[in-house]
Amino acid sequence: MQSMTFGRAINAGLHKAMENDPKVILMGEDVGKLGGVFRITDGLQDHFGANRVVDTPLAEAGIMGSAVGLAYRGYRPVVEIQFDGFIYPAFDQIVCQVAKLHYRTQGRVHMPITIRVPFGGGIGSPEHHSESPEAYFTHTSGLRVVSPSTPQDAYVLIQQAIASNDPVLYFEPKRRYHVKREVDEAMELGALPMGSGRVVVPGSDVTLVTYGPLVPTAMDAAEAGAEDGISIEVIDLRSLAPIDYSLIEASVRKTGRLVVSHEASQTGGLGAEIATTITERCFEYLEAAPVRVTGFDIPYPPSKLESHHLPDLDRILDGVDLALGRRATLLGQKG
């Protein structure tokens, strides 16, 4: 076991995947000499050469469309989108081509493309650098969407994503890049399959579901709740498409209460999807309506205001209170 940052863990996972399969190619803006704007691909071009770590022209549709052609040729491209807000020029190639070619060709063409997206806020960036666009992609059939929350998971999930014959969007919580934890590089990829979530804090009073950047905040909430006599079970989704509903169902049947939290705006977001599905499947177990604690339905605000937009410890605890019917809340809009 060795201690490494979240970013370094992705790098190590990429390195291992490239070593294992010569068909794995990295491509994107600045991924070569610079090692990416976040240095996630640092040193990989030196090691594997410019043909396998390709600095591309500044053109997101071009990168994504070329990855499609490479996949046709039998390669497994790993594409870096520099920032979340820059993915939109590639949207057509992702949702019309990457997502649908396997279906369109009756399974003859595989699209084993991994799309790395540094996402989310909290780092004081300008506009277009802090967004959470994951729901656009979870809405599209043919795509898998994952988001790691720990260095260990980052290391495993990137390898699972690359190994998958399906296209995978790999959302990296950029504000956690510098978090340092132990990583077991010998961990078997099959130990926790890509579509699985996991319980990171067990509890019995309320189920708190989140992913990526908010997992540590949710764990803080569980700790704060415990001090207040509330037992919060925290679930890290890991996989946003598909969602490991059996895990959430089991938890809600135990706790009877559900809170879902994400940075993305509320309307049409994953919180809505999870709340509805769990209501459909566990209605008779629910003691209260599911609660969403999310970003507001606004464009991502200027960085001096982002702390108001992003769910934090207090807002999540507020949501937990609402689910427990404990007192009037912001979310309940009661006096």
Added chain:
Amino acid sequence: MRCVLLITHDLPLSSDHQELDDGPESDELIQLITQDGERTQGSVLQRWIQDVTDEQLGSLYEDMVVIRRIDTEATYLQRQGELALWPPLLGQEAAQIGSARSLRKDDFVFSSYRESGVAYCRGVDFEDLTRVWRGNSHSSWDPFVLNMATPQVIIGAQTLHATGYAMGIKNDGADSVAVTYFGDGATSQGDVNEAMVFASSFQLPVIFFCQNNHWAISEPVSLQASVPLSRRAPGFGIPSLRVDGNDVLAVMAATRSALDRARSGGGPTFIEAVTYRMGPHTTADDPHRYRNVDELAGWAAKDPIARLEKYLKSSGRFIDGFQRLVADKSDAVAHAMREACKNMLDPEPITVFDNVFSEPHAALTRQKEAYAHYLSTFAAAE
């Protein structure tokens, strides 16, 4: 003005715009057989088709007649309700046959939806020519059997796929070529322009084959470009050729030249094949609303099949018996396609869930099982 560069394979590749004394005028079309069916001499492309015999020209004639017959039959099938839609290629036979017959088996084609002639040359089954338009599936053939990707509906998206595929060819050290077909309207799309950036920056073995058929549904090419489309590519550092797209020999020569450049490491080439869509964009639109009959008549006089027929007749090698054989083959192919189309079985309902993913997907499996159960209740009631 001599501002369009003609670069053939043996010229040094340079981003500098060179002018060739023996090159064409800027808007001049390279032509090897005139509208009146006469062979021209003196073109720089001449040497690329020196080996083509009149018998081979007869074979190209046959292909063009057959694909026109297929196209006509498919249009009838649409009018008779057997197909939901059909995108006719009438008038573009020379552009498609001349280019596609120049390719090697291991070259890989990324086309739009109008390249039935190219698909025919790649060896597609007749049944598969109509499968998509009947609504039975989103694509027909196995791309890796034909070395031709499933036709693209999103305008211009396939040019990037060709670019990426060409990156793979180059990485593999192979000498095959990725060839992408698109229309004049597509040149306005970002994807096509990004594809040219990638192709040029990485010097990729890719051919951009633009069939300028003058109309993007109801929008004339003048709305897409104020100068010939072939002038665009040099701005990306890609040499271009502007050929008479109704001249099968000129198209073949240009394609062979570009293929040779690509195979020998010379990088991408842009070919503008100037042709004309004689029919509608698809069977759903009415060209009478947006273009005048004089324009159509002018292009009818440049018909690619009639032109080659004139030449073959004048060369003395074209005999009535051959023409009869070609007509019989066309009828047989059209009949086979019609029968295959009409006998095609509708797919099973539950197959809508197939192949969304390569690997099992929990949410979809659940939906599929639920719908299978739902369907079974109808079966039980019968």
